[in-house]
Amino acid sequence: METKPQTDFVRARRMHERGRYDEATIHAVLDAAPVCHVGHLIDGRPVVIPTFHWRDGDVVYWHGSAASRMLRANARGEEVCLTATLLDGFVLARSGFHHSVNYRAAMCFGVPRLVTDTAEKLGALKGFMERLFPGRWDGLRPITAQELKATSVLALTISEASAKLRDAPPGDDPGDETWPIWGGVLPVHLAAGAPQPDRYATADQLPPATPFT
Amino acid sequence: METKPQTDFVRARRMHERGRYDEATIHAVLDAAPVCHVGHLIDGRPVVIPTFHWRDGDVVYWHGSAASRMLRANARGEEVCLTATLLDGFVLARSGFHHSVNYRAAMCFGVPRLVTDTAEKLGALKGFMERLFPGRWDGLRPITAQELKATSVLALTISEASAKLRDAPPGDDPGDETWPIWGGVLPVHLAAGAPQPDRYATADQLPPATPFT
Structure with a gap:
């Protein structure tokens, strides 16, 4: 797996043992x-x-209304920083100082x-739906030319990342481990609630699996 | 409840019916x-x-190592944008275009x-712990002067917000509602896993409740 150039800009300064620069981890x-x-x-x-x-590979996509101020700003050829974070657990130590968090x-x-080619744009939007709900795209009312025009898709080829x-x-200080208070990790994760069909859904129609849960 | 000045900068452009500017909602x-x-x-x-x-009121705090590049940058007197997001559900329509998300x-x-007053800093850090684990602060090995010095606390008085x-x-187009595919909301929420005591925790010590779950 290719390794990203670990530029000085993205190099982790603090807790550098937590820093990772390989594509597999970042992806x-x-x-x-x-x-x-x-x-x-x-x-x-x-x-x-x-x-x-x-x-898709080394390209990260996002989308929105073609009229959006954000999307128009993103299409001006200026650098952006895209950060994705997952909270995995609260880390409880015996001192406040060593409390931490497990995360990615x-x-x-x-x-x-800005993705301007119609085929690329269509492919990207289908890829987005496939990421969330595999197979759903082909069952939907097909996208219209007007909807496609009203949607902007941005493509970011990652140039630097960490x-x-x-x-x-927890990493308590030596001697603190026996302080009389619970220490450990309280894990958290995204969980699915019960699907809420709208008033048009029929009993024979099944919801897809909830992504990321 | 006071209403924030709805400056032109923070005014929602797209989906403006979703925009809210009152302090109660933002807080x-x-x-x-x-x-x-x-x-x-x-x-x-x-x-x-x-x-x-x-x-605390109209002030948002965050903290980190006094040696952190982020914290040092934040203390230079330049504007920041602090965004907090909660994902509440995937909204599945009958067209790709009207798929959406419930969120805050x-x-x-x-x-x-930069909070430099020792008493204010200590109070803020205790407030942080109280937000996550009410009552825990007083049971911890007390913070040392060195730890307090090594920790930076930033205080942001919100000047503009939305x-x-x-x-x-889902808000399907008229006529699309009967397209033969499930439509509705797939709710998601942060959930707690089983607490993981570390090897020093004793059987009589109980973990606190997992916050935000």
């Missing part, structure tokens, strides 16, 4: 996270917007490109 | 989200970092301030 975090946060500049000010993303985060940099992971019990 | 989203993403500039480049946050997101702008919420079934 795995991106694929496991339903949502990412894209940071970009609007009027010179940093703006962070949550959005869904999906990945990937931070990707690059200049996004991941940061923690998956461990 | 509720911040309080419900375990993690936020802070966007700031480093070397003129947008960088988005996940972190834990907590709130709050986006806050302001210039963070929230965006969706909590509804």
